[in-house]
Amino acid sequence: MHIETLAVHAGRRTDPATGAIVPPIHLSTTFERGPDGEYPLGFSYSREDNPNRRYLEACLAALEGGKEALAFPSGMAAASAVIQGLEPGDHIIAPDDVYYGLRKAIGEVFGKWRLETDYVDMTNLDAVRAAVRPITRLIWVETPSNPLLKITDLAEVARIARRANAMTVCDGTFATPVLQRPLDWSIDLVIHSTTKYIGGHSDVVGGALITKFDNYLFERARKSQQFGGAVPAPFDCWLALRGLDTLPYRVRAQSESAGRIAAFLKQHPAVEAVHYPGQAGHPGHAVAARQMSGFGGMLSLQVRGTRERAMQVAAQVRIFTRATSLGGTHSLIEHRASIEGPRTRTPENLLRISVGLENTADLIGDLEQALPCGKKATLSAPYFFFKSVRRVESKSSASSQEARLNLPSPRFPVRIIGYFRRSGS
Numbered sequence: 332m333h334i335e336t337l338a339v340h341a342g343r344r345t346d347p348a349t350g351a352i353v354p355p356i357h358l359s360t361t362f363e364r365g366p367d368g369e370y371p372l373g374f375s376y377s378r379e380d381n382p383n384r385r386y387l388e389a390c391l392a393a394l395e396g397g398k399e400a401l402a403f404p405s406g407m408a409a410a411s412a413v414i415q416g417l418e419p420g421d422h423i424i425a426p427d428d429v430y431y432g433l434r435k436a437i438g439e440v441f442g443k444w445r446l447e448t449d450y451v452d453m454t455n456l457d458a459v460r461a462a463v464r465p466i467t468r469l470i471w472v473e474t475p476s477n478p479l480l481k482i483t484d485l486a487e488v489a490r491i492a493r494r495a496n497a498m499t500v501c502d503g504t505f506a507t508p509v510l511q512r513p514l515d516w517s518i519d520l521v522i523h524s525t526t527k528y529i530g531g532h533s534d535v536v537g538g539a540l541i542t543k544f545d546n547y548l549f550e551r552a553r554k555s556q557q558f559g560g561a562v563p564a565p566f567d568c569w570l571a572l573r574g575l576d577t578l579p580y581r582v583r584a585q586s587e588s589a590g591r592i593a594a595f596l597k598q599h600p601a602v603e604a605v606h607y608p609g610q611a612g613h614p615g616h617a618v619a620a621r622q623m624s625g626f627g628g629m630l631s632l633q634v635r636g637t638r639e640r641a642m643q644v645a646a647q648v649r650i651f652t653r654a655t656s657l658g659g660t661h662s663l664i665e666h667r668a669s670i671e672g673p674r675t676r677t678p679e680n681l682l683r684i685s686v687g688l689e690n691t692a693d694l695i696g697d698l699e700q701a702l703p704c705g706k707k708a709t710l711s712a713p714y715f716f717f718k719s720v721r722r723v724e725s726k727s728s729a730s731s732q733e734a735r736l737n738l739p740s741p742r743f744p745v746r747i748i749g750y751f752r753r754s755g756s
C-alpha cells in the first residue's frame with residue numbers, strides 16, 4: 332500500500348460502537364476485567380497501554396516499514412528511553428551537530444551513568460570508523476541534521492555498526508517517513524519528535540521510537556515507558572494521528588517550497604551560504620538523492636556579515652514567525668546560535684528556516700524585503716488585505732506579534748509595493 336493510504340488508514344478502523352470514522356479519544360485510565368480476571372480487549376491501565384496510543388503506534392510502524400512503535404510524550408522522552416537502555420560504560424558515537432537537546436541530555440542527565448560519547452562528523456565515514464571502540468554499543472544518526480542539514484549515508488553507517496556489533500538509531504524528524512525510511516537502509520531504530528512534521532500543526536508535543544525487529548534497546552525503551560511512566564496523553568496521541576492523515580501532502584508541499592526558497596537565497600548577494608540538501612552544490616546532495624525521495628522543508632542560511640546582521644534579517648520578517656521548532660503550517664525563522672547557548676557550534680550568522688504551508692512566492696517576497704539590498708515589500712494584495720483586517724479587529728488588544736504582522740499603513744501603498752531600499756550590491 333502507498334504511504335498516503337497508510338497515513339489515513341493504518342492503525343485505525345471505524346469505531347465499532349458508533350460508526351465514527353475518526354477514533355474517539357479514550358480518556359479512561361482503567362479498563363474492565365472479564366469475569367475470568369483477564370482483560371478481553373487487551374487494555375488494563377492507561378500508563379501501560381491506551382487505545383489512542385496504540386492507534387498512533389500502529390500507524391507510525393506502518394509508515395516507517397517497522398515491526399513496532401512506541402509513542403512518547405516528547406521526542407526527548409523517546410531519545411532518553413533509548414539512552415536509558417545502555418549500560419554504564421557503553422560508548423555512543425553521535426553526530427558533532429546532533430540536536431543540541433540530545434547532547435545536553437547525554438551530558439547533563441546521563442552524565443553520571445558513565446556513558447562515553449564521541450561526537451564525530453558523520454558525513455566522514457572514516458571518522459565514524461575511527462571512532463568505533465570495542466565498547467561501542469550505539470551509533471546515533473541524525474539526517475538531515477539540525478541546523479546544518481548535513482547528510483549521513485544511512486546504509487554505510489549501518490554497515491559500520493553491524494561490524495562493530497552496535498545498534499543504530501536515526502533521528503528522522505526532519506525527513507519524516509514520507510521522504511526517508513531509515514529502516515529500509517538497515518538502520519535498527521528510528522526516532523521522531525512528532526512535535527514537528529508528524530503533529531504538523533504546532534499544537535502537540537510528542538515523540539516516537541520505531542523498530543525494525545525485536546531487540547534489547549527497544550524492549551528496554553518499552554519498559555522505561557511503561558514503568559518509568561513517560562507516556563503520552565490520549566488527546567496528544569489523537570492529535571499526532573490526526574496530523575499523520577495529511578503528512579505526505581504537507582511534507583511534499585513544504586519540500587517543494589523549500590527548494591524554491593533555497594534557490595532564491597542561493598543567488599541573493601546578502602546570503603553567504605545556503606544549507607539545503609536539494610541543491611546540487613550541497614556536499615550531501617548525492618547521498619540525499621539516493622536515500623530520500625525529497626529534500627525536506629528545512630533549510631538554513633548564513634547571512635553575509637555578523638550575528639547582528641542575521642538578527643536584523645530575522646527582525647524584519649513579516650510572514651515568517653521568529654520562533655523555534657519546525658514542521659508546522661506556519662513558516663518559522665530562528666537565530667539558532669541564540670537558542671543553543673554559548674557553547675554552540677552553529678555559525679553566529681546562521682538562520683534556520685522551517686517552511687510552512689503559506690504561498691511560496693509570499694515567503695520569498697518576505698525574505699526579499701527582510702534581507703539587506705532587497706525590496707522593501709512585495710507582499711500580495713490579498714495578504715495585505717487580510718493582515719489589515721486582522722489589525723483592525725485586534726486594535727484594542729494588539730500583541731507584539733500582531734504589531735509585527737502589520738504591514739505599513741494601507742493609506743500609503745507606495746510604501747508597500749515597489750519600494751526599494753537599495754539596489755545592486
Ligand SMILES: Cc1ncc(COP(=O)(O)O)c(C=O)c1O
Nearest residue numbers: 405406407430477504524526537
Ligand atoms: C531533530 C530533533 N530531534 C529531537 C528533538 C526533540 O524533540 P522534542 O522537542 O519533541 O522533545 C528535536 C526538537 O527540536 C529535534 O529538532
